[in-house]
Amino acid sequence: MTSAALTIASNRGASGIDGTLASAIGYARGTKKPVTLFIGDLALIHDINSLDLVNDPDICLTIVVINNRGGGIFSFLPVSAFNHVFEKYFATPHSYDFKGAAAMFKIGYQQPRTMADFERIYKKNIRGKKSVLIELQTDRNETLTLHKNIQRTIKNALEK
Template identity: 40%
Template sequence: ILRPGLPSKGNYQEQWQKFRIRTNQKQNELIHQANFTDLYVYSQIFRYMPDDMVVHLANSTPVRYAQFFDHPRGRMFFSNRGTSGIDGCLSTAVGFAYAAQRPVTIIVGDMAFFYDQNALWNKFVSSQLNIILINNSGGNIFRIIEGPDQFEELEEFIEMKHHFDAREICKARQVRYLMADNKDSLEEALQDMFSQHRDGPLLLEIFTPAEENAIDFRKLYQ
């Protein structure tokens, strides 16, 4: 325990700032070199997002990516941890947006979204709710963390690889649907989503490649 008033012989703050600068430079290089992967997508989401946005992060990958970026002080983050991790993420954001009566954005993976899709099946879905659905065709977290990616059963029993999308769900729930699968369409969709002219909830589904996502994510730790 340090006693107040004792002189400091270290230069911790200076070293920390140098490390932070090097880390940001490396991250920016990776984003610049990246194809249309989750790393690039998250960088653009936080670039276009208003500084005062309330953000809900679903489990598990959205939390991991969000921590890699600097955020303005006015941006608030929340996250729901369900019994199985992913359950209830969308429901929490829907309830928060209704109670807060202000713009709320949830960033959610495909497994968490489909697991909790009935959160949109009620009359309390706020017109100020933004849903950013990162669809990489399964539980991409299991390609990122060490261990599960080594099993030959990965796709069928762990990642639960699929080819579903949210278009018809949005149609049934009267949620406006946008889709992006490249850099140009992503930029256009994000500008649309965060514009001031809104008349209802909006979902942006972004399709990214699972295998490339895992490669880019691991580069952040090299």
């Protein structure tokens, strides 16, 4: 990819995930430029009905959904130590993928298996004129371990 100026926008709903997809659709429509939305699986589930708006020919939205089968981001909170409430009420595990939702709303769908596949698919889609949903399936526990290792490495480097 080339070095180009990026415009970054964000949305914070009442609980952080309210209307995230709808906001990205509105942003794409308002700017009349291709837009990429990075969204978690729970946020997309919460706003799934907004996929009906994605097929508008006036917008080009690349939706990249990180599907870790639940609220992986909450694993970073202290409540994650209380597994008896954490899994059910915070992680809210599920077994969904988004292929069926993309088909139902007639949106292009891709599920890359490697980083190289993702880069190829993403680059192709951001140059296109149609919206697409790209689903990245990850493992919550592996992601948490990776983040903890990165944090530990940074902490050790700073303490030297």
